[in-house]
Amino acid sequence: MWNGDVRVSGVVRVRLDLSYDGTEFSGWAKQAGGRRTVQGEIEDALRTVTRSGTTYELTVAGRTDAGVHARGQVAHVDLPREVWAEHRPKLLKRLAGRLPKDVRVWALREAPEGFDARFSAIWRRYAYRVTDNPGGVDPLLRGHVLWHDWPLDVDAMNEAARGLLGEHDFAAYCKRREGATTIRTLQRLSLVRGDDGIITATVRADAFCHNMVRSLIGALLFVGDGHRTPDWPAKVLAAGVRDSAVHVVRPHGLTLEEVGYPADELLAARSVEARNKRTLPSAGCC
Secondary structure (H helix, E strand, O other), X not given: OEEOOEEOOOEEEEEEEEEEOHHHOOOOOOOOOOOOOHHHHHHHHHHHHOOOOOOOOEEEOOOOXXXXXXXXXXXXXXXXXXXXXXXXXXXXXXXXXXXXXXXXXXXXXXXXXXXXXXXXXXXXXXXXXXXXXXOOXXXXXXXXXXXXXXXXXXXXXXXXXXXXXEEEEOHHHOOOOOOOOOEEEEEEEEEEEOOOOOEEXXXXXXXXXXXXXXXXXXXXXXXXXXXXXXXXXXXXHHHXXXXXXXXXXXXXXXXXXXXXXXXXXXXXXXXXXXXXXXXXXXXXXX
C-alpha cells in the first residue's frame, strides 16, 4: 500500500464505512481527559478484537464536533498484513459485538492504492434538519431535529442560499484555525420542507471549515423567519469577517450523510491536490 508517496511494505490500508449518533460523544477526535469520542471507541474496539497491544490510529474523512451525527462517515486504518489476513473474515461481526450501540461499522474492505479517507475525498454532504412546528419537535426525533420557534419561509431561505454557492473565502462563516485556509467550494445548499413539516437543508462542498455548516444554517434561519433579507447572507460572506448576528446553531440537527471519492485511478492525485493550501484567483495585478 501507499502512505502518501511512500510505499509501506507489510501493511494493508483498510477502508471503514460507519455511522454514529453523536449525542453522547465529545466529537470524533480523541481528546485528553478521558472524554468519550467516536475515534476512541472504534480504536479501542479494534485493539480488543484483534488482540493487539498496539492502537491502530484511524484517519477520518471529516471530523465532526460534539453532538453531530454521521450516517455515511468514512475512515481508514493501516493494519499489519498478518493482522488483516487473520481477522478479516470475522472482523466486522466482532466489532459489532464490541462497539457500543451508538456507533456502527458497516463495511470493512481493503482500500485501493492511493486512497486516503480525508485527502482523497472530493466532497462531503451534510443534512441539517429543523422544524418550525409551534408544538415543538416530535419526541422521537428530538435528538436529530432543531426546533425554531418562528415560522420559516423556505423559498426565501433558498433564495439566500443561491448567493452563497461557488468558491469563496468563507471566513465569515468559519471559526478560524491557525494556518488553515477558509477557502471552500460550496457545491450545493438547498432546503426542502417534507410532508412531516421538517425542513431538511442539504449542504455539499469539497470540504468544510470549522462550524461552517452550522453558521450557514444560522444565517439562513434569520432570513427564513424574516429578521434579515435574502441578500444578507451573501453580504456577510463578501465582508469576510464574523458577524455577531450569525449564530452557530446547535449541533444535534446536523448529520454527515455521505462522502464522495473519485475513480480509483484518480485517488492518489486527488490526495496530493487536497494537501495544497488554496488561494482565490487574483482579480488582477495593480
